[in-house]
Amino acid sequence: MAKKNGSLNRRGFLKGAAAGAAASAASLVTNTSPAEAQRGGNAAAPVPAPTQEQIARDAGVVRPPATVRAVQRPGSDLMVQVLKDMGLEYVAGNPGSSFEGLQESFINYGNPPNRMPEFITALHEESAVTMAHGYAKAEGKPMIALLHGTIGVQHAAMSIYQAYYDRTPVLMITGRDEGFIQAHTAHDMSAMVRSFTKWDAQPRTLEESLTALQHAYNEAITPPMGPTLVVLDTEFQKEEARELKVPAYRPPQIAGIDAGKAKEIAEALLDAQNPRTEVRRLRTPQGVKLSVELAELVGASTGTGATTGPMSFPQRHPLCGPGASTAYDYTLGLEIPAAQASIIGPGLATLLARDTANVGFGGIVPVAGGRGARGGAGATNAAAIQADAEASLPLLIEEVKRQLTADKRRVIEERKAKHAEANRKARIEAITQAVETKRNGWDSSPVATARIYAELWPLIKNEDWCLASPSGFSGGHHVQLWDHNKPYSYLGGQGAGGMGYGAPASVGAALAAKSRNRIVINIQTDGDLNYAPGVLWTAVHHKLPMLTIMHNNRAWHQELMFVEYMCGVRGRGTDRGHIGTSLRDPFIDYAKMAAGYGMASEGPISDPSKLAAAFKRGLDSVKRGEPYLIDVITQPR
Amino acid sequence: MKTILGIAVFLLTSMLPIYAQRGNTQAPTSPVTGSAANGKALYYSYSCYACHGYNGETGRAFVGNWSANLANEENFIRFLRGRANVAPLTPSTSMPNFAENTLSDKQAKDIYAYIRTFKNAQPDLKNILLLNQIVEDASKPSTR
Numbered sequence: 001m002a003k004k005n006g007s008l009n010r011r012g013f014l015k016g017a018a019a020g021a022a023a024s025a026a027s028l029v030t031n032t033s034p035a036e037a038q039r040g041g042n043a044a045a046p047v048p049a050p051t052q053e054q055i056a057r058d059a060g061v062v063r064p065p066a067t068v069r070a071v072q073r074p075g076s077d078l079m080v081q082v083l084k085d086m087g088l089e090y091v092a093g094n095p096g097s098s099f100e101g102l103q104e105s106f107i108n109y110g111n112p113p114n115r116m117p118e119f120i121t122a123l124h125e126e127s128a129v130t131m132a133h134g135y136a137k138a139e140g141k142p143m144i145a146l147l148h149g150t151i152g153v154q155h156a157a158m159s160i161y162q163a164y165y166d167r168t169p170v171l172m173i174t175g176r177d178e179g180f181i182q183a184h185t186a187h188d189m190s191a192m193v194r195s196f197t198k199w200d201a202q203p204r205t206l207e208e209s210l211t212a213l214q215h216a217y218n219e220a221i222t223p224p225m226g227p228t229l230v231v232l233d234t235e236f237q238k239e240e241a242r243e244l245k246v247p248a249y250r251p252p253q254i255a256g257i258d259a260g261k262a263k264e265i266a267e268a269l270l271d272a273q274n275p276r277t278e279v280r281r282l283r284t285p286q287g288v289k290l291s292v293e294l295a296e297l298v299g300a301s302t303g304t305g306a307t308t309g310p311m312s313f314p315q316r317h318p319l320c321g322p323g324a325s326t327a328y329d330y331t332l333g334l335e336i337p338a339a340q341a342s343i344i345g346p347g348l349a350t351l352l353a354r355d356t357a358n359v360g361f362g363g364i365v366p367v368a369g370g371r372g373a374r375g376g377a378g379a380t381n382a383a384a385i386q387a388d389a390e391a392s393l394p395l396l397i398e399e400v401k402r403q404l405t406a407d408k409r410r411v412i413e414e415r416k417a418k419h420a421e422a423n424r425k426a427r428i429e430a431i432t433q434a435v436e437t438k439r440n441g442w443d444s445s446p447v448a449t450a451r452i453y454a455e456l457w458p459l460i461k462n463e464d465w466c467l468a469s470p471s472g473f474s475g476g477h478h479v480q481l482w483d484h485n486k487p488y489s490y491l492g493g494q495g496a497g498g499m500g501y502g503a504p505a506s507v508g509a510a511l512a513a514k515s516r517n518r519i520v521i522n523i524q525t526d527g528d529l530n531y532a533p534g535v536l537w538t539a540v541h542h543k544l545p546m547l548t549i550m551h552n553n554r555a556w557h558q559e560l561m562f563v564e565y566m567c568g569v570r571g572r573g574t575d576r577g578h579i580g581t582s583l584r585d586p587f588i589d590y591a592k593m594a595a596g597y598g599m600a601s602e603g604p605i606s607d608p609s610k611l612a613a614a615f616k617r618g619l620d621s622v623k624r625g626e627p628y629l630i631d632v633i634t635q636p637r
Numbered sequence: 638m639k640t641i642l643g644i645a646v647f648l649l650t651s652m653l654p655i656y657a658q659r660g661n662t663q664a665p666t667s668p669v670t671g672s673a674a675n676g677k678a679l680y681y682s683y684s685c686y687a688c689h690g691y692n693g694e695t696g697r698a699f700v701g702n703w704s705a706n707l708a709n710e711e712n713f714i715r716f717l718r719g720r721a722n723v724a725p726l727t728p729s730t731s732m733p734n735f736a737e738n739t740l741s742d743k744q745a746k747d748i749y750a751y752i753r754t755f756k757n758a759q760p761d762l763k764n765i766l767l768l769n770q771i772v773e774d775a776s777k778p779s780t781r
Binding site for chain 2: 424427428431432435436438439440441442443444446448449454455457458461481555557560561564565567568569571572573574575577578635636637
């Protein structure tokens, strides 16, 4: 490894450059001469529009003239090639000197440059990681979050914790520069977040750096999935790679059930008079497809987690529901405990050894009779088979096909028809009951949250949509009113209940949606948006298909109710319960906030009769690639 | 001591089911002596709206579900004060207690008067085309 001459030269350069920076910067953004800028003149002059040449350069259409470069084959080019080979679509980050070499390769290496992965400009590291969190929940695979040494990692800490708790794969890269700013360097960079990352590495050579990226990707997508972190020294990013080869990528082998278990379960499913499958969160869309194939092959009525999170059985599939009879004689759980057999992948409890800070994380440590390893709630009547359900399905399906006879096929087809009719009736009954309560406050002002979901549904039901924001604080009305038929229909909660999640997770989901002609719905609680609203700019800058509808109740209402209760318990009155829980004096204008970030917007709307037209305008805008925000003043819940 | 304990048990066993059970669809008709105008300000400043909505129609709604605790002023005040006996560390409801030193009887009556102005404004289901369409769609095969 070639060490550079020390930081003095670089620092000296920065010091010299700083003297004229203020004046010349002013001239860059205001078209003002440095002399005028120093006098403070003409500060309001407009920003010059980019030239056609600049636009062509930004798009990667025009390359700069070839010049002699100090390094012919920088190490960071190889790092980016490794990431390309693994099919990573996006890298989100805000700039940091500890990865400037790598960033240069992201935006300039390859043909075309800045594609696979494309650089997404984040305005906060927490947003970058949460974008990756939302993307992974929608797509079932990771994207990259790029973090500056020490300070960027600490900014990202909370969102890393959420992704970890949500068992969601994120590939994180941070830079490390021993010779520059001491505060941005650490001997063991990952230690700050090790207790809640799945795997990390701080390679000692360029060659090791390349294999570490591959290892980190594989660890992220292997159950229990989670965020992984690779620390890349600036030296390796900038060194001459010479003849070093990019190692071939080998995907991980994820363990499913063995042939004996597959035979046993297949036999039980086919021998049962009324088999059932319970499906919860699988890893990828392919797993969902396989779960449908299994249910159809054996004619099992099926339970789903599609209304609580991603990657589960389609809600409107004819087999989804209680079926013709709830007297099930064999139930197979896929990533959820069930009566006769359960296939459940490893949970976070398997990673306890990484909790070096002894934080504990109550929900991760297995508790007798509790949710422990987060394999799912419910009765654990059968000992779970510790294997990934999705990886088990191909062998199980193969075994079912092998054991199927013509007689069994006929019985199964008859059963499926009965299930389909029973599930259709059950669905109508459930929705008929639900709408009776959804009309509460139908015409009230401020707007009832149920009406938001009801008004939006006819406008999106024939679109390919994804509800990316958590709905728990907004009444969760989509559960009854919408159909959740795609692996990404609803992406579920924050992971660890941390605020500041909805908007960046939706932006991540919108990154996944952009090239797939899909639209993303973000029903955005106001308290949550205020953590890092700059992510709205990211959505605009990258032309992401995201419709944001504010559930603006002007408070953290859950907490307002908690504090109110405590005031009452202590006999001190609830009239001060709003202190520290409400967002008033002044009210926040979210349409203006969005406009400030360049996002098309309207509102505030408090008249429910105006929702439909506003939603239509918003969706038309989103379909043009222009994200849109509608501020709706709502009832508290 | 036994008497006090007995009263507490009575309150716990008698009031909670009343709170939890389905109320009357018809609004009470008992006399109202408070000021609805004052009550409107108190309903907001004491954050009643946080759980019951600005119009009593959403969240833990009053309208269309009039609890016996809202049958008259006396029941309402007794209910507000009675929350002190709900075990605070493991509450069985999230309704706060309103002690007399923090909310006077007069103020409580004002809030009651305001609550009584709430009307059942929601349309009949048959007149809400959107919701009817959602029910109708449920009987069709999935669109995607």
